[in-house]
Amino acid sequence: MRRTLIAIGILLVAMPGTALAQAKGKGIRLWNLTTETISGFQLSPAGKTDWGPNQCLNDKDKEVDHDERLRITGVEPGRYDARVSYPNARQCVVRDIEIKADAVFSIADKDLKDCTK
Numbered sequence: 001m002r003r004t005l006i007a008i009g010i011l012l013v014a015m016p017g018t019a020l021a022q023a024k025g026k027g028i029r030l031w032n033l034t035t036e037t038i039s040g041f042q043l044s045p046a047g048k049t050d051w052g053p054n055q056c057l058n059d060k061d062k063e064v065d066h067d068e069r070l071r072i073t074g075v076e077p078g079r080y081d082a083r084v085s086y087p088n089a090r091q092c093v094v095r096d097i098e099i100k101a102d103a104v105f106s107i108a109d110k111d112l113k114d115c116t117k
Contacts, residue, residue, distance in 0.1 A: 025101070025102030026102055027071055027072070027073075027102060028071070028072040028075060028077075028099055028100075028101065028102070028103065028105075029069045029070060029071055029072060029103075029104045029105075030055070030064065030069065030070045030072055030104075030105060030106070030107065031067075031068075031069050031104050031105070031106040031107075032064045032065065032066055032067065032068055032069075032070070032106075032107065033066070033067070033106045033107060033108040033109075034066065034084070034107060034108060034109050034112065035066060035109055036066065036086050037063050037064065037065050037066065037086070037087060038056060038063065038064040038084055038085065038086060039056055039062070039063050039085050039086060039087045040054050040056055040083070040084065040085025040086075040091075041054065041055045041056050041064065041070065041082060041083075041084055041085070042054055042055065042082065042083045042085075043055070043072075043075055043080040043081070043082050043083075043097075043099075044080060044081050044082075044083070045078070045079070045080060045081075046078075046079040046080055046081050046095070046096050046097075047081070048081070049081075051083055052074065052075070053074070054085075055070060055072050055073070056070065058070060058071050058072070058073055063087070069104065072099070075099060077099055077100050077101045078098075078099060079096055079097065079098055079099070080096075080097050080099055081093060081094065081095050081096065081097070082094040082097055082107065084107065084112065088117075089117065090115060090116065090117050091115065091116050092112035092113060092114060092115040092116075093112075093113050093114045094107050094111045094112060094113065095113060
């Protein structure tokens with residue numbers, strides 16, 4: 001009987017943490033479907049040039065390879081433009097990305113506009 005009560009007590013203590021983790025979700029993530037490794041990814045409200053921090057710094061190697069996902073932090077759901085930078089100094093813009101809470105959004109080569117070298 002005592003073991004049963006201890007087991008129930010442990011479960012009751014552990015459950016709120018589990019529920020909190022599930023409620024938090026996975027967060028917003030970028031899926032790099034471009035053919036190159038991204039070294040810079042900055043967001044700005046759609047139609048503006050108020051670029052936020054380089055989100056690639058959230059990655060362990062500070063770059064996002066092709067087919068890799070990157071956790072995006074400090075951004076609320078909404079519509080954004082993105083400035084995408086590559087190791088070879090090329091920069092492009094992706095316009096009007098819809099970002100949803102706890103969802104993955106992707107960028108591909110066809111989305112890249114106004115590229116400079």
